[in-house]
Every structure is written in structure tokens, then in C-alpha cells.
Amino acid sequence: MMRLPKFEYRAARTVAEALEWMGEFSSAADKDPQAHAMLMAGGTDVLPNMKHRVFTPQVVVGLRGVAALRGIAYDPEHGLRLGAGVRLSELAASPIIRARYPALARAAEVISTPQLRQMGTLGGNLCLDTRCNYYNQSEFWRKARDYCLKRGSEICRVAPNGTGCYAVSSCDTAPVLIALGATARIASRAGDRILPIADLYHDDGIHPVRLHDGDVLTDLYVPSPPGDWRSTYEKYRVRGAFDFPIASVAAVARFDGAQCADVRLVLQGVATRPLPLPEVEALLRGQPWTPDLLDAAAELGYKAAHPMDNTAGTIALRRRIVRAYIRRALDALIAPSVIH
Ligand SMILES: Cc1cc2nc3c(=O)[nH]c(=O)nc-3n(C[C@H](O)[C@H](O)[C@H](O)COP(=O)(O)OP(=O)(O)OC[C@H]3O[C@@H](n4cnc5c(N)ncnc54)[C@H](O)[C@@H]3O)c2cc1C
Ligand code: SF4
Structure with missing residues (x-):
């Protein structure tokens, strides 16, 4: 059985509290293996990766208690507002999403298992780390091969002569939200900003998500589709x-x-x-x-x-x-x- 390493868990009640705690530690949202603090929503990716020692945060800042990250709201003029903390099961079951944005409901309902969809959130899905056969392995396995570029070594095991890391983006909701023209609100200690979801991603397997210094993804906005989309x-x-x-x-x-x-x-x-x-x-x-x-x-x-x-x-x-x-x-x- 794989055990979690020791870490301190802090349960944030507000976005401001999460930002403040993340600010106390070095950049964590970019998945730097040496990061001291890391955000966690449902934990369905963070916790298995901690068991594998892929992530080794000293402090985990939990977002589950942040009420502002919840909720699904729709009006025909402004479209859909989704809290980043909306669970995948809520997304899949929402009557308005099933009726107006069926691809989004479909993407949510084909993620992992029913139990994990009850825990996993939309925000966690969008910020999912990239995946690779040489990376998503136990610490023992990776150490035996002397790690790879994404874990601080000098070489990519997949493309030793390549120019970077080619780990794969696998989050199911992101392509749908990009196709639907959605945007994200991101809270940081410097203030909020709105970004098209397409711009949330880098062509970089090591730092795939364009968030820094503990930024918190708070809301997603999906435009109202004209009737015949x-x-x-x-x-x-x-x-x-x-x-x-x-x-x-x-x-x-x-x-x-x-x-x-x-x-x-x-x-x-x-x-x-x-x-x-x-x-x-x-x-x-x-x-x-x-x-x-x-x-x-x-x-x-x-x-x-x-x-x-x-x-x-x-x-x-x-x-x-x-x-x-x-x-x-x-x-x-x-x-x-x-x-x-
Ligand atoms: C067996 C198994 C099968 C899976 N299958 C799939 C699959 O088919 N498709 C798929 O897409 N995923 C899959 N997943 C991955 C995962 O379950 C989902 O992507 C889930 O949506 C992650 O959400 P979470 O809330 O649990 O994220 P967490 O594990 O809590 O966090 C994931 C990442 O997002 C960051 N994060 C979370 N919330 C925020 C926020 N509000 N702001 C900024 N950063 C944030 C965390 O710091 C972390 O880096 C699977 C996982 C497992 C264990
Ligand atoms: S550097 Fe990236 S693509 Fe190469 S082996 Fe490591 S995780 Fe895989």
C-alpha cells in the first residue's frame, strides 16, 4: 500500500485566505516538485501523485470549504457561470448543461469513475498535470531510471534529443470549454484577471497551466450558445x-x-x-x-x-x-x- 508523505493541511474558507497562505510559500501552482505549498480541490489527482512522490508539498491548501467556488448559474443573455469548485458529477447531471452544453456534460461524465467524479472538481480538472508513462509511476520506478526532465533530471526519456517535455494534456473538460469559447477568472494576490481557456495552456509538458504563485482559478464563463449550436x-x-x-x-x-x-x-x-x-x-x-x-x-x-x-x-x-x-x-x- 502506498502511503502519503507527511504534510500540513490548511482548509481555506475564502479565496483570500487561500491566496494568503499560498503567498507564504514558493510557487506551487506550476507543479514545481520542490514547491512547498499546493492547492487541492477534490484531491483526486493531488493525493495519488503525492503517494507517488510526484508532488511533495509541505503544505496543502484545501479549497473544498470555499463557498465562493461553488454554483452553476445560467441566463440566456450572459450564458453559464461555473464555480471552479463545481464537482464533475454536478456538471454531468446539471439539466441546463445537459440541455444547452451537452458536450460539456458528456466530457464530465466520461472522466474517471462515479466515486472520483463525486470528489473531483472542474477547476482541478482544468489544472490537471500533464501525463506520461515515464512520469506517472511510483517513486521507486522513476528513481530506478534516474527520473526525467519533468522531475528535475537532464533528459526526456521519450525524446532524448528533443527540446522539452512532451507529457500529455489529458483533462477532458478543457477541449470542450475551448471549443465553446469559455473564459476563466483567476484570482491572484495582485488582483483578478480573465483569460480565454485556450490561453490557460502552454505548449510545455513541465508547466502546462499558465498559473503562477498560487493563483486560484475561481470561475468559468461559457457564452450562451445561439439556439442552433x-x-x-x-x-x-x-x-x-x-x-x-x-x-x-x-x-x-x-x-x-x-x-x-x-x-x-x-x-x-x-x-x-x-x-x-x-x-x-x-x-x-x-x-x-x-x-x-x-x-x-x-x-x-x-x-x-x-x-x-x-x-x-x-x-x-x-x-x-x-x-x-x-x-x-x-x-x-x-x-x-x-x-x-
Ligand atoms: C483513476 C483515475 C482516473 C482518472 N481519469 C480521468 C479522466 O478520464 N479524465 C480526466 O480528465 N481526469 C481523470 N482523472 C484525474 C482527476 O480525477 C480529474 O481530473 C479531476 O477533475 C481533478 O479534480 P480535483 O478537484 O480532484 O483536482 P485536485 O487533485 O484537487 O487538483 C488537481 C490540480 O489542480 C490544482 N487546482 C485544483 N483546484 C484549483 C483551483 N481552483 N485553482 C488553481 N488550481 C487548482 C491543484 O493544485 C492540482 O495541481 C483521473 C484520476 C484518477 C485517480
Ligand atoms: S520529460 Fe516529459 S515527456 Fe519526457 S519522459 Fe519526462 S514526463 Fe515524459
Whole structure:
């Protein structure tokens, strides 16, 4: 049985309190292994990683008691406001999200297991660390191989001649929120700022999330979709019961008669950050979606995806999944049953 290391737990009651405590310690939100303090919401990623000694904070600042981070609110003019502390199970079950943002509900309901969705939060999901076969291992395993770049060593085990870390972004809600044009409110000791979710991510497996010095993600805002927006999330995973994405596709589109008026596509699980597909979108926009066009779009997406050999599934399989799942997502958007 793997045990947690010793640490001090501080339960914050307000965002200000969390910021103050995080400010007492060195930068923790960037997943620096030497960080002294770390935020924790549901703990479904932080605690297993602490057991593996991937994270070794001396202090954990808990966000579960912060009432301001809760709540789901919708109005047709301003859209959806989600507290970062909303649990994944609430997101998946919310009638308004299921009706107006079905891809988001779908992404939440295919994350991990029912028990973990009861604990895990939207904010924790968006700030999830990147994953790699050489990183998400026990301390014993990693030490035996002399660690890797993401854990302070000199070399990447996946691409020894590469220029950085290629650990994979695997959080299921991020590609959907990017496709839906969502923004995030981030609280810091210097004040609040609003950032498009797309800008929350770096192309950097070591510091994947653009937060620093204990910043707290507080709210997500998703614009109100015009009545005829359709959205879907198609995820391929090894175990259907629960697993991280081997590759997945978030797709949002609206149509003007038979023609596509607008479309957004974002891949997940194949790069260090969620990967938008602007060239595929340009091919599809303004066109009637014929089977040949959809095949061409899937092929273009296949060419844009360059996963590394660092998660389950071979590179070839993951690229083939990208092609098949883009096609599957586009088919779903034009299926008569999808009317959102
Ligand atoms: C067996 C298993 C299967 C899983 N499967 C999946 C899966 O299929 N898809 C998937 O996406 N995830 C999966 N996960 C990962 C995890 O359960 C979810 O991503 C979950 O949403 C994380 O939320 P949390 O609240 O538990 O995060 P925590 O573990 O509390 O935190 C995760 C990270 O977010 C930071 N953080 C949390 N809240 C905030 C905030 N408000 N502001 C700033 N930083 C914050 C923490 O510091 C930490 O770095 C799985 C985990 C396990 C153990
Ligand atoms: S991609 Fe390379 S540096 Fe990054 S976690 Fe994997 S082995 Fe380590």
C-alpha cells in the first residue's frame, strides 16, 4: 500500500485566505516538485501523485470549504457561470448543461469513475498535470531510471534529443470549454484577471497551466450558445469504464440551412495542451458537409496530430483514432438527434 508523505493541511474558507497562505510559500501552482505549498480541490489527482512522490508539498491548501467556488448559474443573455469548485458529477447531471452544453456534460461524465467524479472538481480538472508513462509511476520506478526532465533530471526519456517535455494534456473538460469559447477568472494576490481557456495552456509538458504563485482559478464563463449550436465530445480510452483519453475530439458547430456557418474542433490527449484544428475548421466552414468533405477534414486532422510514444496506445493507433473520432464527431453534429 502506498502511503502519503507527511504534510500540513490548511482548509481555506475564502479565496483570500487561500491566496494568503499560498503567498507564504514558493510557487506551487506550476507543479514545481520542490514547491512547498499546493492547492487541492477534490484531491483526486493531488493525493495519488503525492503517494507517488510526484508532488511533495509541505503544505496543502484545501479549497473544498470555499463557498465562493461553488454554483452553476445560467441566463440566456450572459450564458453559464461555473464555480471552479463545481464537482464533475454536478456538471454531468446539471439539466441546463445537459440541455444547452451537452458536450460539456458528456466530457464530465466520461472522466474517471462515479466515486472520483463525486470528489473531483472542474477547476482541478482544468489544472490537471500533464501525463506520461515515464512520469506517472511510483517513486521507486522513476528513481530506478534516474527520473526525467519533468522531475528535475537532464533528459526526456521519450525524446532524448528533443527540446522539452512532451507529457500529455489529458483533462477532458478543457477541449470542450475551448471549443465553446469559455473564459476563466483567476484570482491572484495582485488582483483578478480573465483569460480565454485556450490561453490557460502552454505548449510545455513541465508547466502546462499558465498559473503562477498560487493563483486560484475561481470561475468559468461559457457564452450562451445561439439556439442552433450543436456540440459533442468523442473520447477514446482503453477501458470503457474509466480511463484518461488516448485521443478525443471536442466539436461545436452551427448551420445555416445545409451549410456550416461556423465550427470549432479541439483535440485532446495527443499533445502537451489541447490542440485546436484551425485548418480543419477552415475546410469545413461555409460548406455543405458531404461525406467526401468530412473524410477530407478527418484526414487533415490526422496530419495535424503528432503524439509521442508516452501514453497507452501506439503513435499509429492514436493518430488513427484522431482520424476516426474527428469523423465520428462531425457525423454526430449532423445527426438529427443532436439539436443543441
Ligand atoms: C483513476 C483515475 C482516473 C482518472 N481519469 C480521468 C479522466 O478520464 N479524465 C480526466 O480528465 N481526469 C481523470 N482523472 C484525474 C482527476 O480525477 C480529474 O481530473 C479531476 O477533475 C481533478 O479534480 P480535483 O478537484 O480532484 O483536482 P485536485 O487533485 O484537487 O487538483 C488537481 C490540480 O489542480 C490544482 N487546482 C485544483 N483546484 C484549483 C483551483 N481552483 N485553482 C488553481 N488550481 C487548482 C491543484 O493544485 C492540482 O495541481 C483521473 C484520476 C484518477 C485517480
Ligand atoms: S515527456 Fe519526457 S520529460 Fe516529459 S514526463 Fe515524459 S519522459 Fe519526462
